[in-house]
Amino acid sequence: MAHNARPMHIKEIASYFPDKPESTIRGRLYRELKDRCEKVARGVYLFLDGEGSAVVVEGDGRNLSIFDDESIDAIVTDHPWEDIKSNSGTNRNFVSGYEETTFRYNLEDFKEKARILKPGGFLVEILPAENESNFKYLYEIKMMAEKCGLLYFSKVPWKKGVRVWNTGRKSKNTEDIMFFTKGKARSLRPDKQRGGNRKMSGTAYLLPTEFDFQPASPQKRIHQAEKPVELYEAILEAITLPGEIVIDQAAGSGNLGRAAMRRGRIAVLFEILKENVKKIRENLSIQEIPLMC
Template identity: 25%
Template sequence: MTSNANNITPRNTVLNADCISAMRSFERASVDFILTDPPYVTRFRDRQGRTVTNDDNGRWLRPAFNQMHRVLKDGGFAVSFYGWNKVDLFMDAWKAAGFRVVGHLVFRKRYASSARFLRYEHEQAYLLAKGNPTLPAHPIPDVLDFPYTGNRLHPTQKPTEALTPLIEAFTKPGELVLDPFCGSGSTLAAAQKLGRDWIGVELDAAHSETANRRLAWLQQRGRAAA
């Protein structure tokens, strides 16, 4: 979809919406960095029986990453978590959108999230590039620690401590970070703490409300400290 003069990319807000529709309303090349943890297309169910919206199909994969590529600035980066047993679907969507795969990240856990043929003690993500970005002056390691969150706010909650180095490495203060599958807002919280602007989109109304409350508390805390 071609952007027009009426398209505006909001800042510092969480949208309860389908991310594909939401991003279509954003201005082209208006986002500096994307950091997201989309559904893994694995029909995930945690020990409490909680599930993840749209984790039972991959129909959203291509259109969602197509819109991410459209709204990302040329020379920008995106980091996407993915499910290892569905990597073919994710890789197809990334490449079809126009992203180049330029790195792989492993997040090491001190616990096993599950165990079958192996004990699963890591998460993983790919570093994607739009165009030909400038090499970072101080590249971060491709293996990072992944503290346990307890998944209190979301069934697949990511720790802000694992996301902070990525935002710090690939953005500058005041730049805009997008998470189109923002869940409970971990990416947004990390961006807020680092002085970046942020925009989150979340389809599930309850998780969207959790993210809104979380970010409102951080913003109030920041104003009180100023």
């Protein structure tokens, strides 16, 4: 495991798998947790390397009931947003089953996000650029977040490199990345005026005017809404510290997990589609270990 990942008591580990007795989890860890291990419970896979780790959970990421109050450092997610007009005929309809998983957030979603985030922690929502069919929904997201104590922090466009889509009313090549905080933002940014190890409220570095990362080509991508690993790395560096826990409620390609493993973070990735879970496991380059417990 990452040298800076925090130790966990067996009871805490077992609490993440309520359908398994503690003795089963203990036995599994003793037998399989050596240099790396994968399957720790039905639909739950653990990936380790020298830098960080990722847990992949086959299930609905909107259900956050397994997490304690104020137990998570950050949430970064690109939910499969429901927009019949914008999605129709675009690359978001290429994979079978994707359209059945699209949804619109409701207030309960943001109550749960706020419940599990630590005070000052960041919520990052990757969202479509504003257009004539989604502008009301994007406003609703901000209002629902605010009602739950998640304060609007900033918005940074993701510029998709040199690729441009000439569809709809205007050419486009961006998505919006919205940053929220649970109450006042935690202190991550070095305080240059006071010096030393002092930190001031905000992200670890001043957010840029845009994130500029080329997406994978249609021939090489593994998910229709795939985001670059480098984009996730930039976000993680801004809102978390090494060894901290970040959740992706709709993992898709699993690239947040790859970024976390590179940057020494611990990612919990939820993915509802079984075929996508298989692709995430392949993306994270781990061979399956048969479940023995």
